[in-house]
Amino acid sequence: MIDRDVLALPGTPERDLLDEMDFARMPRHIAIIMDGNGRWAKQRGSPRVEGHRAGIASVREMVETCARLKLDALTLYAFSVENWKRPRFEIVTLMSLLKEYLNRELANLLKNDIRFRVVGRMNELDASVQKELSKGLAATSSCRGMTFNIALNYGGRTEIVDACRSLAHDVEAGRLAPEQIDEETLGSRLGTAGLPDPDLLIRTSGEMRVSNFLLWQIAYSEIWVTSTLWPDFRKLHLFEGILEFQKRERRYGGVIDGSREPESGEAAG
Ligand code: IPE
Ligand code: IPE
Numbered sequence: 001m002i003d004r005d006v007l008a009l010p011g012t013p014e015r016d017l018l019d020e021m022d023f024a025r026m027p028r029h030i031a032i033i034m035d036g037n038g039r040w041a042k043q044r045g046s047p048r049v050e051g052h053r054a055g056i057a058s059v060r061e062m063v064e065t066c067a068r069l070k071l072d073a074l075t076l077y078a079f080s081v082e083n084w085k086r087p088r089f090e091i092v093t094l095m096s097l098l099k100e101y102l103n104r105e106l107a108n109l110l111k112n113d114i115r116f117r118v119v120g121r122m123n124e125l126d127a128s129v130q131k132e133l134s135k136g137l138a139a140t141s142s143c144r145g146m147t148f149n150i151a152l153n154y155g156g157r158t159e160i161v162d163a164c165r166s167l168a169h170d171v172e173a174g175r176l177a178p179e180q181i182d183e184e185t186l187g188s189r190l191g192t193a194g195l196p197d198p199d200l201l202i203r204t205s206g207e208m209r210v211s212n213f214l215l216w217q218i219a220y221s222e223i224w225v226t227s228t229l230w231p232d233f234r235k236l237h238l239f240e241g242i243l244e245f246q247k248r249e250r251r252y253g254g255v256i257d258g259s260r261e262p263e264s265g266e267a268a269g
């Protein structure tokens with residue numbers, strides 16, 4: 001059961017939004033492109049890394065809130081394969097913030113029965129980062145609540161290439177026939193295997209692009225872009241996004257039933 005009082009105190013703006021929410025129509029999986037840390041810092045005349053540091057509070061609040069909303073999965077885009085182009089100091093700081101977060105949050109993840117997972121080429125990360133990630137993966141492997149996916153050294157195209165390679169190896173070894181390859185087989189080789197596709201994709205700080213995130217999985221996701229910068233993003237904003245999602249009409253290429261028009265050849269009157 002979703003506990004409203006734990007999620008938001010009565011009489012607060014968060015609670016008003018929560019009371020509007022239809023718990024029967026919740027997204028199962030939310031994916032977030034956490035953007036705008038650099039701009040947030042710039043507005044304050046601080047170095048970019050201060051924006052990343054401040055963004056941790058938003059991460060913590062999202063993980064906790066989504067778990068309390070009983071989502072199946074939350075995927076956060078933390079570092080893309082393209083982000084290696086950034087200044088070395090920024091990259092090193094991002095990686096240490098990640099280690100610090102995992103170290104500090106592990107007990108909380110366990111307490112909330114949250115299963116931690118990584119998507120992206122983990123083996124290319126620094127050994128000390130891999131060690132911290134592996135610790136989190138092992139410790140939460142039997143958790144059965146929400147899956148918290150972190151996309152690290154992640155690229156949608158890279159992920160699809162890796163999945164194709166893995167299928168090609170199986171074909172070469174005679175374990176798989178090319179005709180057996182379909183959307184399901186390919187999907188099962190992606191980092192998100194076993195999870196539902198994101199129903200809702202959120203991007204903060206106003207940019208209208210996907211930036212190589214979950215290209216395969218967002219085929220039919222509802223997209224919500226907010227101008228709020230990531231370090232300012234709180235559950236109030238998340239609730240706004242979910243309410244917006246609940247207003248959307250998902251068609252998946254079909255038509256919505258209700259006002260059925262006569263079939264061609266069918267007498268109209
Ligand atoms: C997102 O914030 C964090 C990462 C990509 C790691 P940015 O650092 O991209 O912030 P802006 O877009 O420069 O404001
Ligand atoms: C996307 O943000 C990557 C992450 C949030 C980790 P970027 O800031 O790197 O994306 P672009 O460069 O604006 O497309």
Ligand code: MG
Pocket residue numbers: 035036037
């Ligand atoms: Mg950015």
